[in-house]
Structure formats: C-alpha cells, structure tokens
Amino acid sequence: DTEVTQTPKHLVMGMTNKKSLKCEQHMGHRAMYWYKQKAKKPPELMFVYSYEKLSINESVPSRFSPECPNSSLLNLHLHALQPEDSALYLCASSQPTGGIIDSPLHFGNGTRLTVT
Amino acid sequence: GQQVMQIPQYQHVQEGEDFTTYCNSSTTLSNIQWYKQRPGGHPVFLIQLVKSGEVKKQKRLTFQFGEAKKNSSLHITATQTTDVGTYFCAETSYDKVIFGPGTSLSVIP
Numbered sequence: 001d002t003e004v005t006q007t008p009k010h011l012v013m014g015m016t017n018k019k020s021l022k023c024e025q026h027m028g029h030r031a032m033y034w035y036k037q038k039a040k041k042p043p044e045l046m047f048v049y050s051y052e053k054l055s056i057n058e059s060v061p062s063r064f065s066p067e068c069p070n071s072s073l074l075n076l077h078l079h080a081l082q083p084e085d086s087a088l089y090l091c092a093s094s095q096p097t098g099g100i101i102d103s104p105l106h107f108g109n110g111t112r113l114t115v116t
Numbered sequence: 117g118q119q120v121m122q123i124p125q126y127q128h129v130q131e132g133e134d135f136t137t138y139c140n141s142s143t144t145l146s147n148i149q150w151y152k153q154r155p156g157g158h159p160v161f162l163i164q165l166v167k168s169g170e171v172k173k174q175k176r177l178t179f180q181f182g183e184a185k186k187n188s189s190l191h192i193t194a195t196q197t198t199d200v201g202t203y204f205c206a207e208t209s210y211d212k213v214i215f216g217p218g219t220s221l222s223v224i225p
Binding site for chain 1: 149151157158159160161164204211212213214215216217218220
C-alpha cells in the first residue's frame with residue numbers, strides 16, 4: 001500500500017486533448033515531485049514543489065504544467081502532448097529539511113499515460 | 117551536471133547466489149539513497165547513506181558508502197525470487213533526487 005495516491009491509474013489521450021494527473025498525500029510532507037519514467041529507464045525528474053512553491057523545473061516543455069493547490073495536492077496539467085510523452089508519470093513526496101535532502105521519497109503507484 | 121553511473125546494467129543469478137551492484141560518481145556525493153522497483157511497481161526507498169565509509173545492513177542486504185563518498189554498493193546475500201527488480205542509487209542535492217540508471221536483477225529459481 002502506498003500513502004501517496006495518484007489518479008487516474010491509466011490515461012489514454014489524443015494529441016489535441018487536455019487532461020490532468022492528480023496526486024495526493026497525507027503524510028504532512030512539504031515537498032512534492034513529478035517524475036517521468038520510460039520503460040527500462042530510471043525515473044526522470046520533471047518538477048519539484050517545496051512548501052507549495054515551484055522550486056525546480058528541469059527544462060520541461062510547456063505542454064506540461066504543474067500546479068500545487070495546497071500542501072497535500074499536486075496536479076500535472078497536460079495539453080497538446082506528443083506520442084513520445086507516453087510514459088509512467090510518478091508523483092512523490094518527502095519532508096524537506098531546508099538544505100540537503102535527507103528524507104526518503106515516497107512514491108505513488110503512478111499514472112500510465114498513452115498519447116495517441 | 118550531476119550524474120551517477122551504475123554497473124552492471126543487468127544481472128541474472130541463480131537463486132541462492134550473491135548479487136552486488138555498484139554506483140559511481142565523478143564528484144563527491146552529499147549522501148546517497150537506494151531504491152528498489154519491482155516489475156510493474158513504483159520505486160521504494162531502501163536506505164540512505166550519509167557518512168564516509170558507512171556500512172548499513174538490512175537482513176540480507178548490505179549497503180556501503182565509499183571513503184571518498186564517490187561510490188556506493190548494494191550487496192545481497194543468497195538471493196531469493198523476491199529480490200527480483202531494478203535497484204537504483206540516487207544522489208540527493210537540496211531539492212533534487214536524481215536516479216542512476218539502475219541495475220535490473222533477475223533470479224532464476
């Protein structure tokens with residue numbers, strides 16, 4: 001069982017669609033992350049929110065738009081995606097310590113996204 | 117930029133054999149975390165190493181951090197089929213957690 005919940009589990013969308021991925025955690029963590037993972041590859045960092053503020057954007061294309069409405073929720077808005085964006089999208093949370101991270105990431109089960 | 121390398125990329129072992137994966141960095145690491153991802157699953161945190169030369173054990177798993185904090189290893193004694201999965205080391209730096217390429221372990225019963 002995971003304490004980070006992601007919805008939906010699976011999503012198929014066309015290149016002209018707009019959709020959103022959702023992530024929720026109730027562990028009191030104040031850092032939340034989006035990762036993208038292609039098959040047989042490591043998770044690739046996309047965005048980091050720390051205390052509800054975007055702290056890191058790893059040069060992600062603007063067709064991916066993150067949002068952190070509050071400390072428990074993280075969204076990823078998708079628009080005009082390409083087939084190569086098909087992947088597993090993982091949300092994670094941790095407790096920031098104001099410096100070097102020394103708390104583990106807790107991952108959700110991910111959303112399997114297919115862009116047609 | 118930050119980058120850790122892992123070897124081997126794949127490892128197939130007979131059940132009961134030992135397994136080791138190595139994580140190497142060209143720069144000194146603040147600390148290192150290890151994760152395991154089962155097929156079809158999500159990464160699960162195993163351990164964090166912070167101190168130079170640190171050794172930590174979890175049952176059959178032994179984790180080491182090099183004296184220069186540029187390398188780390190994970191050793192599994194007497195592998196079991198439940199050990200199947202991909203093992204990632206990850207370097208951490210302030211808000212970033214960057215994963216190495218991983219070692220995929222297969223265990224033949």
